Every structure is written in structure tokens, then in C-alpha cells.
Amino acid sequence: MSLKAEIAKRKTFGIVSHPDAGKTTLTEKLLLFGGAIQEAGAVKSNKIKKHATSDFMEIEKQRGISVATSVMAFEYRDKQINILDTPGHKDFAEDTYRTLTAVDSVIVVIDVAKGVEEQTERLVEVCRMRKTPIIVFINKLDREGKDGFDLLDEVEEKLGIKVTPLSWPVGMGSQFQGVYNLYEKNLLLFSPHSKDLEEGIKITNIDDNLLDKKVGDRAANQLREDLEIVTQVYPDLDRDAYLNGEISPVFFGSAINNFGVRELLDCFVDIAPGPLPRMTEERLVRPEEEAFSGFVFKIHANMDPKHRDRIAFLRVVSGTFQRNTNYRSMRLNKMIKFSNPTAFMASKKSVIDEAFPGDIVGLYDSGNFKIGDSLSEGETLIFKGIPSFSPEQFRFVNNTDPLKTKQLNKGLDQLMDEGVAQLFTKVDNGRKIIGTVGALQFDVIQYRLKHEYGASCDYEPVNLHKACWVSCNDPKALQEFISRRKRDLAYDIDEKLVFLAESAWTLKMAQENHPEVKFHFTSEF
Numbered sequence: 001m002s003l004k005a006e007i008a009k010r011k012t013f014g015i016v017s018h019p020d021a022g023k024t025t026l027t028e029k030l031l032l033f034g035g036a037i038q039e040a041g042a043v044k045s046n047k048i049k050k051h052a053t054s055d056f057m058e059i060e061k062q063r064g065i066s067v068a069t070s071v072m073a074f075e076y077r078d079k080q081i082n083i084l085d086t087p088g089h090k091d092f093a094e095d096t097y098r099t100l101t102a103v104d105s106v107i108v109v110i111d112v113a114k115g116v117e118e119q120t121e122r123l124v125e126v127c128r129m130r131k132t133p134i135i136v137f138i139n140k141l142d143r144e145g146k147d148g149f150d151l152l153d154e155v156e157e158k159l160g161i162k163v164t165p166l167s168w169p170v171g172m173g174s175q176f177q178g179v180y181n182l183y184e185k186n187l188l189l190f191s192p193h194s195k196d197l198e199e200g201i202k203i204t205n206i207d208d209n210l211l212d213k214k215v216g217d218r219a220a221n222q223l224r225e226d227l228e229i230v231t232q233v234y235p236d237l238d239r240d241a242y243l244n245g246e247i248s249p250v251f252f253g254s255a256i257n258n259f260g261v262r263e264l265l266d267c268f269v270d271i272a273p274g275p276l277p278r279m280t281e282e283r284l285v286r287p288e289e290e291a292f293s294g295f296v297f298k299i300h301a302n303m304d305p306k307h308r309d310r311i312a313f314l315r316v317v318s319g320t321f322q323r324n325t326n327y328r329s330m331r332l333n334k335m336i337k338f339s340n341p342t343a344f345m346a347s348k349k350s351v352i353d354e355a356f357p358g359d360i361v362g363l364y365d366s367g368n369f370k371i372g373d374s375l376s377e378g379e380t381l382i383f384k385g386i387p388s389f390s391p392e393q394f395r396f397v398n399n400t401d402p403l404k405t406k407q408l409n410k411g412l413d414q415l416m417d418e419g420v421a422q423l424f425t426k427v428d429n430g431r432k433i434i435g436t437v438g439a440l441q442f443d444v445i446q447y448r449l450k451h452e453y454g455a456s457c458d459y460e461p462v463n464l465h466k467a468c469w470v471s472c473n474d475p476k477a478l479q480e481f482i483s484r485r486k487r488d489l490a491y492d493i494d495e496k497l498v499f500l501a502e503s504a505w506t507l508k509m510a511q512e513n514h515p516e517v518k519f520h521f522t523s524e525f
């Protein structure tokens with residue numbers, strides 16, 4: 001197959017949701033449709049239960065499972081669909097943000113009873129920033145939940161996206177009878193726990209008596225009323241607007257009952273974008289370019305101390321990636337080749353000879369890679385949009401076993417390369433501060449340092465509100481800023497200067513007192 005045909009075949013997306021909305025269940029149903037798995041229960045939830053804040057076994061389990069389910073590929077209607085898993089736990093939000101850089105679109109799952117929840121808001125904000133096309137799936141219609149119109153209002157308001165429903169529920173909870181598919185103009189009747197998918201009854205004209213016969217007069221009239229409002233209030237789906245992230249189609253259904261999932265998948269296959277171009281510091285790279293390029297968005301360490309290798313997840317952006325071929329790592333400026341590149345089909349891994357734009361390849365790595373690394377055939381291309389985010393929790397890290405200083409430093413460096421947390425070294429006294437998005441990472445780091453590197457550390461509280469990257473065009477002003485604010489400054493692992501603000505007020509004062517200095521909330525500016 002030509003490169004063009006391979007590109008046209010692929011769709012790479014992620015499912016995002018607040019924990020418990022039904023992401024795992026939906027993923028599983030999609031894989032069932034694609035024949036990638038044969039039975040329910042094959043995809044394990046990778047969520048960390050709420051009580052497990054310091055349950056290391058749970059963390060280990062989560063890590064083990066999430067390698068297997070990091071990418072799940074399946075075929076459906078002649079397309080190869082790559083689903084990238086995103087951790088739902090908020091302490092792993094940064095992992096999710098980075099995974100979102102490797103997808104071309106997302107499906108957002110919302111629980112009909114809970115509506116838009118906090119984690120969904122944060123994740124969709126990242127999608128909006130990147131103009132990622134979004135399809136919304138409102139799940140658990142077999143349970144009592146919020147009114148459809150209220151929910152759509154909530155989605156528009158809280159997620160800041162415009163929506164247009166492409167399906168509409170007939171009743172809800174115990175009264176749930178099915179969904180009317182506005183996209184294909186047919187009615188799908190619900191039967192709980194049905195193994196086969198209902199074929200759907202074609203009703204092109206909703207005034208058709210068949211509707212009353214199937215769902216009863218009351219429900220039929222309610223549906224007619226609802227659909228009248230839908231057509232008045234919501235615009236028709238404009239694919240270009242969807243592709244620009246300006247409008248999101250909405251589907252209703254029940255993932256666990258396999259209901260409304262096929263409609264979602266069919267529409268996804270019809271409208272979702274294929275592999276998109278990506279911006280580098282140098283230029284825009286298009287998938288159809290012959291020369292291979294790609295970037296690493298995730299690194300996963302092997303928890304088994306006997307096998308210290310890691311898997312770097314590479315998103316292919318352009319050209320054809322080939323096994324045993326030398327590619328240039330921009331950061332290391334050296335050629336590397338891979339003898340066992342891996343692809344993921346559902347939970348199976350297999351060595352591949354080639355991969356195409358949109359694909360995710362697992363590269364075995366002995367410590368070369370860092371999140372955000374770019375690879376190419378030779379041309380200098382540094383992919384943008386894989387920033388570190390300003391962390392929210394901080395602690396001093398102390399070495400508690402001086403004989404293992406080397407191991408501690410190596411362990412910390414590698415964990416930071418994996419993007420577990422960020423390490424800042426203070427300008428005034430060289431003390432190290434770890435910054436994370438969530439508290440759980442501190443436990444993960446301590447545990448992994450001990451088990452993988454044989455190093456011990458403990459933490460000391462540090463009173464910090466935010467870490468912001470700083471830049472300044474005027475070298476003199478920068479020098480003055482550094483000498484005046486030495487005790488509030490640190491370097492990150494890329495030697496970028498970071499301002500550690502004790503409070504929102506300190507940050508505001510620093511901004512006012514040093515107008516020439518710019519403060520940034522992500523490492524990429």
C-alpha cells in the first residue's frame with residue numbers, strides 16, 4: 001500500500017473523561033466492535049481507586065496495566081483505529097496532557113447523572129487550546145440523569161465548546177427506550193444487556209405512526225417535541241467546524257449495554273480527522289512527506305528490576321518508520337536504530353517492520369530518551385507542543401543514604417525524563433525541589449527510587465505556590481532580576497530559569513517590579 005493509502009486508513013484518538021464516567025467500558029465496546037477482543041472484561045481499568053493514595057501495590061498494578069493498554073489498535077470499516085489511553089486520575093493529569101499531543105481527535109465521555117465533572121473540564125481545556133476536534137458521548141442513559149437540554153447547556157458552558165446533538169434519547173433510566181439517531185435518521189430500541197447490537201428501525205419521518213407503535217404515544221410525542229427544539233436551537237453538523245474544534249457532535253447511549261456505541265463509532269469513522277500535520281520549531285511537517293519524523297510523548301519504565309529497559313512511545317508524524325534504520329535524535333544529535341519496535345493491537349504487542357503517520361510505536365530504550373524528543377531521518381526538526389506544565393505541589397528532596405548519591409541522581413534524572421515530575425535546583429544553595437501536579441507522584445518517586453535504583457530519599461515541606469519559567473529580552477534586566485531574586489530562582493533539568501513563587505502575591509509583585517521579565521506557566525513559550 002502507498003504511504004498515502006496508509007495515511008488515509010488511520011485515525012488516532014484518545015478518550016477523556018472524569019474517572020468512572022465509563023471510559024474503560026466504552027474502550028472495551030469499541031474494541032469488541034473492531035473484533036480486537038472477543039469478550040467483555042479484557043480491558044482492565046487503569047484507574048487508581050480513590051482510597052489508594054499511598055497504596056504502592058495499586059500504583060504498581062496501575063503501571064503494569066497501563067503499558068498493556070497504553071495504545072489499543074483495531075480495524076473497523078477498513079480503517080485502522082488507534083486509541084490512546086489517558087489516565088483518569090487527576091494526579092496523572094500531566095501524562096494525559098502529553099498523550100493529547102499525540103492524538104488527532106478525542107471522544108469525551110460524560111456521565112448523564114453527574115454531568116460535566118472537574119477532570120473533564122481540565123482536559124477539554126487542553127483540547128480547546130490545541131483545537132482538537134471533540135465528539136461527546138453522554139453515557140449511562142439506562143440510569144436516571146439530567147435532562148438532555150440541561151446537559152447540553154452545561155457542556156457548552158463548562159467545557160466552552162459549541163455542541164450539536166446527533167442522537168437524542170427516548171426517555172431515561174427506567175423509562176429509557178432508545179435513541180433516535182439524527183445522523184442516520186433511525187430509531188434504535190434499547191434492550192438491556194443485549195449482546196448483539198440492535199439493528200435500528202429506520203424512521204426517516206418522525207411523524208410516522210411506527211414511532212408511536214414502537215415507543216408509545218407519550219414518548220413519541222415527547223421525542224417529536226424535543227427534536228423540534230433540537231433542530232431549532234442547534235446547527236447542522238458542519239464537518240469543517242468540527243475539524244477546527246469549533247463544534248462538537250453529541251451522542252447519547254449506554255456503554256455497558258453496548259447501546260449507542262456503534263452510532264458513535266460510525267460517525268467517528270466518517271468525520272474524525274486522519275493523521276494531522278504537526279508544527280516544529282522549524283516548519284510544519286505533513287504526514288505525506290516521504291521522510292520519516294516523529295516525537296516521543298510518553299516513556300514507561302519497566303518495573304521489573306531485572307529488566308531496566310524502558311519503552312518510549314513515539315508518534316509517527318511523517319513518512320514511513322522502519323525497523324533497523326538509523327534515525328537522528330535531535331536532542332542527543334546522534335543516530336539510533338531500533339531492532340524491536342513494537343506495535344500494540346488491543347492488549348497484544350508485536351514487533352513491526354514499519355509504521356505510518358498516526359501510528360504509535362513502542363521503542364525499547366536504555367535511557368536515551370526524554371519526553372518531547374524528536375526523531376527524523378536527518379533534518380533538524382524539533383516538534384513543539386509537548387511542554388511541561390507549571391507544577392502545583394512542591395517538596396525539598398533529601399538524600400537519606402549518602403553512599404547512594406550517584407544512584408539517587410541517576411534515578412531522579414531518569415524519572416524526570418519520563419515526566420513523572422519536575423526537578424528544580426535552587427540557584428542560591430543548589431538544593432533540589434521536586435514539583436508535581438499531584439501528591440501521588442511523591443510516593444511513586446520514593447518507591448521507584450528505592451526499588452529500581454536502590455536509593456533513598458525523604459521530603460521536606462517547602463512553601464511554594466507556583467513555578468513559572470522566566471524569559472527576558474534584555475540581558476541586563478535579566479541579570480538584575482537574577483541577582484535580586486536569587487533565593488526565589490532555580491534551574492529546571494534543561495537549565496531553564498524558573499521563578500519559584502511563594503504565593504500569588506509574590507508572583508504579582510515580581511511581575512510588577514520586573515516588567516521586562518516574562519513569566520510563563522508552561523515550559524514552552
Ligand code: G4P
Pocket residue numbers: 017018019020021022023024025026045047088139140141142143253254255256257
Ligand atoms: P472509567 O474508565 O471512566 O473510570 O469508567 P469505567 O468504564 O470503569 O466505568 C465506571 C463504572 O460505570 C463501572 O461500574 C461501569 O460498569 C459503569 N458503567 C459504564 N457504563 C455504564 C452504563 O452505560 N450504564 C451504567 N449503569 N453503568 C455504566 P463499577 O461498578 O465501578 O465497576 P464494575 O464493577 O462494573 O467494573
